Each structure stands twice: as C-alpha cells, then as structure tokens.
Amino acid sequence: MAKLKVLTFPDPRLRKVAVPVKKFDKSLENITSDMLETMYAEGGIGLAATQVDIHERIIVMDLSEEQNDPKIFINPEYKILNDKSLLSFSEGCLSVPGVNEEITRPDSIYLSWQDIKGNFHEAEPSGLLTVCIQHEIDHLEGKLMVDYLSPLKRGRIRKKASK
Ligand code: GNR
C-alpha cells in the first residue's frame, strides 16, 4: 500500500478524460487499495483516479461516519431520471483545498458500475451518494467543482492557489 499525491487545481492533469478499465487484475486491486489509503489519509469521503494522476475510470468512496465502509466503483455511469428534482449541497474537494461551495445537482439518477472483479451492478441512489458520485464522475471527465462557480469566484480561487 502507498499513499499517493493528490493533484490540486489548476493542475492541467486534472482536465484529462479518463479511459474505461478493461483489465480486472492485480494491478487494479493495487490502485484501488492505494486510492483508499490516500482518501482516508486526506480525510476525504471520495476520490477519483484522475486526482492521483491515474487516468482510468476508477472511483473509491466511504460515506460512513466510522470510515469503515470502503466502496469501489469501476466504469461508473449515470443517467438523470428527473431533471426537475435537484439537491443543493455544500461541496468540498481534495483537489481544491480550503474551498466549500453550495452546488446544485440532479438528485434522481440511475447508476451503473462494475466491481473489482468486473461484475456489473446498478442502483437508484439518493442523498449524499448521488452528490458524491456525480462529483467523482465529473473528475473522470476532467471537470471540477469550480466549473460550477461564477468566473469571478473561480478566478479568486485560482489566484489564491497560485500564491
Ligand atoms: O471529501 C470530499 N467531500 C465532499 C463533500 C461534498 C461533496 C463531495 C465531496 S468529495 C470530497 C473528496 C473529493 O475531492 N473527491 O473528489
């Protein structure tokens, strides 16, 4: 196991689009294990591979209070079921340290993914999981929470980060 370095905004590597995982092998197990170690060490509730400069469609998450319920999502995809059902949540990001901003996202989604063995799963999540999975899938698409903010706010955050 190894703790990995988390890239921070405005690092251009955070803008890369991740490719699907094709091989469900020991190397994938090692990556997810390192990602979980990194997420726990940094105090995050989720982490996308993009954030540790691995550009494959891998997400780890732990939404439990005790931080003892690790979840792995490989090749996750979602569809918005009802674009009128929205949820506002104060989001933070390990790649945008020190920033917490209210972001509004669709609350009603259909989610599919593969597990570490390559088996397929689907769910209709609600609450924090819908917020977090959309935040993480954004990372895999090279998108960051700052992209939802006004250009003025984004500029201020960039300025602060470059000091
Ligand atoms: O630790 C994190 N907390 C969080 C809070 C609200 C919405 C999303 C998140 S994810 C974030 C960790 C992170 O940056 N994942 O990409």
Ligand code: NI
């Ligand atoms: Ni993030």
